[in-house]
Amino acid sequence: MTSATPTVRPIIPTTMRALVQRRYGTSDVLADEMRPVPTPRRGEVLVRVEAMSPDAGTIHLLAGRPLMVRPAVGWRTPRQRVPGLALAGQVVAIGEEVTTIAVGDHVAGSGAGALAEYAVAPARKLALAPSAVSMTDAASIPISAVTALQAVRDVARVEAGQRVLVIGAGGGVGAFAAQYAALAGADVTAVVSARKSDFVRSLGVERLIDYARESDPSRWGTFDVVIDTADGRPLHVLRRALTRRGTLVIVGADGVGGPVFEGFDRQLFRVPLANMVASQRIASVMQKETGDDVARVLGQVAEGSIASAVTEVVPFADARAALDRLAAKQVAGKLVLTLGR
Known part of the structure; x- marks a missing residue:
């Protein structure tokens, strides 16, 4: 026994x-x-x-x-x-x-x-x-990747064939957002610093815009979806890169503005006001900390579809x-x- x-x-x-x-x-x-x-x-x-x-x-x-x-x-x-x-x-x-x-x-x-x-x-x-x-x-994965997943899947609702611009693709959330947009079948362009361009290319994004050389969003092209993870500029400026019925998604605030809101006034006040008058859809991301989405990203990293x-x-x-x-x-x-x- x-x-x-x-x-x-x-x-x-x-x-x-x-x-x-x-x-x-x-x-x-x-x-x-x-x-x-x-x-x-x-x-x-x-x-x-x-x-x-x-x-x-x-x-x-x-x-x-x-x-x-x-x-x-x-x-x-x-x-x-x-x-x-x-x-x-x-x-x-x-x-x-x-x-x-x-x-x-x-x-x-x-x-x-x-x-x-x-x-x-x-x-x-x-x-x-x-x-x-x-x-x-x-x-x-738990913060940056899950935020990016929810921004692309739940807020922007990116679809195959759409033109998507990711501002700040060289950062944590931006790097995952660019990958998730591409995984959804979108045509992805990244706004990134020259110093981080090789890293972004390693993620499979080939169309890059160096914001130091071209800072005017109206000259970046026209996109169905713009995901801003780093820019912090006024909404009406970022909307110049959108199609007439496009979607602008704001992630974070990047420390711009006064000490009370530091840019979060865009999400709290300016997004609702802009949606009253704009033909485009403007939304912000508040991450939901869920084990289910962490598990989803872990599985995708394990299989190699997300880096x-x-x-x-x-x-x-x-x-x-x-x-x-x-x-x-x-x-x-x-x-x-x-x-x-």
Whole structure:
């Protein structure tokens, strides 16, 4: 008679390494500290973070900008002391009522406090990572790729044969948006800096516009869909690149405008007003953090129909410098931080 092999539970330490912010600012406000390992609550899991990918939202929340977000995230000091959302790693503990994920699973998704060795995340925001997808690639997906997928599929509703312009295709969301538009069968043109043009071509986009050489949207051509991930210009200027019944999709704000809204007034006020008078359709994207869409992108990366867009893999020890480069828009595609042990 043989006995069943007992399940080996991972040993979870009581403390972990994390980057902690107690005030708003740039990367210099981050302190490398030891913190208590969090405990998953009902519906949550504890992930041993192997990789995480910062994005524009990470930079915005680090600075506490725009000011309109302060009531939600902390007016004088941040309520969430460890920044970062997009992560990939191994589940080491689960909370009550979690049935779709087990200890030992490798997952990717959104979990507050990803700039640490351990983070808790709602199970509904996670997806199992296929073995064919590395943790580095998986970490690039939960925010940027899912935002791009939803912008192309749900908001722009891109169809085969349409002419699509992606502004900022050299960035994280833009790189995925260009790929998803092409996957839908669209004819894609990218507005990109010369420094990032080779990267965008590597994604399969051949028609590029260097915005430094040609900054007037009316000279870019006429498109059925324009997806703006980086420009920040007034809506009436961007509409010059649209057909009469075209669609303009706004993703993010890029820090333009005053400190209260920093460009988000386009989504909050100007988009609804423009839709009252314009023949074109104008919409903005608010990402829905769903494990289903994370799983969809992971599957597409595994099969090779979508590239992860990772261009830089940086050790956790160099996180501050990496965040500075991201804030300065010096990163093509996605930058990923790894947490080695």
